[in-house]
Amino acid sequence: MKSLEVKYLGLTLKNPVVVSSSGLTSTVDNIKKMEAAGAGAVVLKSLFQEQITHEAQAYEHEGDYPEAHDYIMSYAVNNSVEEYLKLIREAKQAVSIPIIASINCTSVGEWVSFAKRIEAAGADALELNIYFLASNKDMNAAACEAQYLGIAAKLRSIVTIPISVKMPKTFTNIPHMVDQLYYRKINGVVLFNRFYEPDINVETMKVESASVFSSPSDIRESLRWVGIVSAAVPLVDVAASTGIHSGEAAIKQLLAGAAVVEVCSVLYKKGPKAINEILEFINGWMGKHHYKSIEEFRGKMNPKNLGSLDVYERSQFMRYYSSHE
Template identity: 40%
Template sequence: MIDLKTQYAGLQLKSPIIVGSSGLTRNPSKSKELEEAGAGAIVLKSLFEEQIEIQANQISDPNDYNPEAEEYLRLYMKQNHLQDYLDLIKRTKEVCTVPVIASINCYKSDAWTEFAAEMEKAGADALELNLFFLSTDLTHNGPLIRDLYIDVIKRVRQTIKIPFTVKMGRNVGNVTALAYQLQANGADGFVLFNRYFQPDINLKTIELIPGSIFSRPEELYDTLRWIAILSGKIPHVSIAGSTGVHNWEGVAKCLIMGASAVEMCSAIYQKGAGVITESLEGLSKWMEEQNFHNIAQFKGMLDASKLPNPTIYERHQFMKYYSNR
């Protein structure tokens, strides 16, 4: 009998496939369908800092109101946007039995902790923090960015008791050092990686256009590398592999590299909820063939700490592949 249960960031999951934060989880009945297809947890669509700011800034002409009334209206609009999100958490919790993870996409360290507390009260089982500091300022250096992250993480840890994870971008510099510090300051897990908007150019009109919103399976390779490095270097780290997980092979590979779970998004958009069922069936079949009964038997088998030469994930590989060609 194959056991697909896994522990991720303090949550017990019935399967290692988590539905990634997106419009897929905007509707509780859709989330239920994804749970029935086998998802081990649901990450709700993010509440974006800008959504609230923009909505609050849209209160027509400020001259129509005295400053006190304007302030009241701004607060009212912020709270109502938040209220919609809290309702989504409650309604999803009513229909789903798997953990429901709320998601915040933020870039300032002050406004968010109070929302995190409200989400916990509304019943979220965990929180995924999508910190978006895409730093391009010439005066921003590594330590400054690291301190911004740590500041947010400390505040959130002081505010909520439920587990929270950090969804990281590839652009954070030294992923390992940052994750190590964030774990030391209270983060319960990491999602590797977030996939940002991809800018492209229409060469006929010479205009900026969006690149593909969906990932391709080949994008998994870099995800695998970093899971292996992080898992090998940080004791007891909890990782969800994300970006490029499209099938059972992607799930198995992330787990072998040391992830506790994966987050899937593009594949579900493109193939429907059935891709979760198919991936779990494929994973179970492969485990049976390999004589594994549970995930613990192969999780992290190839993380950086298990290899005689862990630089295979770093410089070694580069030399081997390019020096003779």
């Protein structure tokens, strides 16, 4: 009998398919649908630091009493956080799969106080969705990295539940950053974060948002680094994200060394049934190749087990293109 059970962030999941943080995980009803479709865990829609601040400022501007500033700001912030805590508590009562909270932050700020409340509400783990675009020419790479490491270390000192960091693909040395997170007792990383991407409308002459959804070809952005990171820092769990639209894509990431795969865009396009389709493919593939558990093949195709980084590095690029005229 085949087992799809996996370990992620110290949690036992019935399978490696995790629903990524999005509007699909913002209500208990949706979370129940994801569980019914077979999801191994869900990451709740992020609690946004900037959104809370903007909402608080909106409340403030509605009145003309400066002396009420602190009260209004406190009320708006607490109201947003309490709604999120309510979602955690209700989701934990409604489903049996792990509930991973998510906070989207640009600095330590209020997260120090929020994190404890998130843990107390019953979240099984916490995913840090750090949004920090390095666009200041006077800030060097080390300072940018310190921003991430500082947030991770501070929150690690506040809560005891497992923590993962959703990382961008823009670091100079991704394995080094993951290693630094490991030394700060971070349990896992998600590769990679999808930031807001701008587009320009040449007719209206306005900057607009590009599509927020991934495509199947986007798996190339994460597959290489899932393999390299899982081999270089094996004690940190890697969640593969971006471009996972099929069971075949999920198998590729597991072979590269991912502990789990996070799916989102495919669920918007096909609905929760996509989870079941992915799981059916994994089951069928395992049967065809005579694997009884995911751990038997997980990481089989990462550089450590292949004995070389060549297939993930530039040498393969040169070998491929030099043979084409």
